[in-house]
Amino acid sequence: MTNSRPVVNKPEIDFSDPDWKRHFQEDFDKQFSLPHLRDILAIKPRPTTFSLKSRIPLDDGDGAATGSWNGYVNDDDRALLKVIKFASPTSAGAECIDPDCSWVEQWVHRAGPRKQIYFEPREVKAGIVTCGGLCPGLNDVIRQIVLTLEKYGVKNIVGIPYGYRGFSDEGLSEVPLSRKVVQNINLAGGSFLGVSRGGPSTSDIVDNIQAKRIDMLFVLGGDGTHAGALAIHNECRTRKLKVSVVCVPKTIDNDILLMDKTFGFDTAVEEAQRVINSAYVEARSAYHGIGLVKLMGRSSGFIAMHASLSSGQIDICLIPEVPFNLEGPNGVLQHLEHLIKTKGNAVVCVAEGAGQDYLHKSNTTDASGNVVLSDIGVHIQQQVHVH
Known part of the structure; x- marks a missing residue:
């Protein structure tokens, strides 16, 4: 079951327009377009260091874009959200846009490793933070993020303790993370980094991100946490910082849109x-x-x-x-x-x-x-x- 919601007879859609489907798809694509560092910074891509065949990072992207091994994802790849064409609005589970249940393709970006990246892994500092309530599988996700970052060649990985509060509360220090540190945390419940709700202002968090020289922030949380992450992302864009904010949907309720099933x-x-x-x-x-x-x-x-x-x-x-x-x-x-x-x-x-x-x-x-x-x-x- 995909947690998407029906869009029925939106007043702004002019169904008498023969091109309404194209207009709808364009609006849909804009709604789910992914912001990129290229939008605000003049940066050039470099060959990936992520190896599809080995756990060892590729040196300077050597061999990443060559050979017959097809495993990288193209930026234009899309995943289809709906696979059923409903013939009637009364069909079980029907999600129709117009009264005739016209078939309109709705896509989102496909995830996966790209041939080109925009950071030098050896210079990157990545941070991981878990917010909100506990959820089964949190430690598995923390562990996998660390292992994947190391496959890219990132060595400077830290955990922010106890949610967003870890950016400002005195006495809370970042936790160094590595394969050795996280190797067995998936065998334990809870969150290895700790969780909390709320936290400092967005401006204070971004100030702290700058002070800590964090280039990538991985945020694990639900609706409230994602709202905070969006605010952090927008503030980073306003300041023209080369910081990527990556959200991992975490909700035991399984109520995040577009996700078939959330961990836990x-x-x-x-x-x-x-x-x-x-x-x-x-x-x-x-x-x-x-x-x-x-x-x-x-x-x-x-x-x-x-x-x-x-x-x-x-x-x-x-x-x-x-x-x-x-x-x-x-x-x-x-x-x-x-x-x-x-x-x-x-x-x-x-x-x-x-x-x-x-x-x-x-x-x-x-x-x-x-x-x-x-x-x-x-x-x-x-x-x-x-x-």
Whole structure:
């Protein structure tokens, strides 16, 4: 499942224009175009030092662009986002742009090693920072970034401790990273570098990047972290700094657009099934037992949905994307009553962001700027007792 959203009947699209598809594709390409250092700096490319055949960097790019080995990615390569041509807006999963569900190709840039690079690896200082909450697989990603940088010939690699705070808080120093340091960190949970939410101002972070002489910053995080990374990128461009900001999408909720699956999601689903199975055992063992499991998912129900389908024990799954009624003939409570009468027990799985319309809206935000959600699990539990 690709986390893309349908674009239906956008008012700015003139469907009477015979060239509307071309205009749409041009706008789409602009939206997902990748900024490049060439946009602000007069720099020339050099042959890559990344070897497709060896873990040892190529000397001065020697042999990188020669021979019959075809493994580098062309800058004009694109990956197709959608592979299904829907015949009708009513088709299951249909994402249509116009009422006729016209086929419009939507592409994004293809990732992978290029034949040419824009940094001298031996002169590069690369920084890695992990922000937000913990996510299974963080250490795997840190490790792989370090190993890949070394394959390019980068020797000066550092970790920024405890998220963006590591750029400014006294007592926090950068952590030298190498193959030897990160070799086994993938065997441990958590983040080898530590995490935190929030941090200093964008200007302070970029000041620190300049002071530390960081050329590449790899940022691992979710929506809030990416917003911060974009601000850092824009500030670097404003100052015309030769700094690349590279974002690695990290969200256990699997809710970043264009990504089929984000790391940590599978582990979350596996662990959620254990909880669901425990709730099922409790509900089955009790007289008229109801098991209620609340899972992560602020604005998406991927964990709740996949865990429910995988476990086979869930009777009702509530997710933020699908509105539902608690009361009434088609409501959750009425269906729970039916389940108790017919099978004697029931198990409900709810994503934390589901049903927020039934709860008091909070104006409180966390350090990342996310609104603190009210507890839908407690609310449903209370309503079940009342019903």
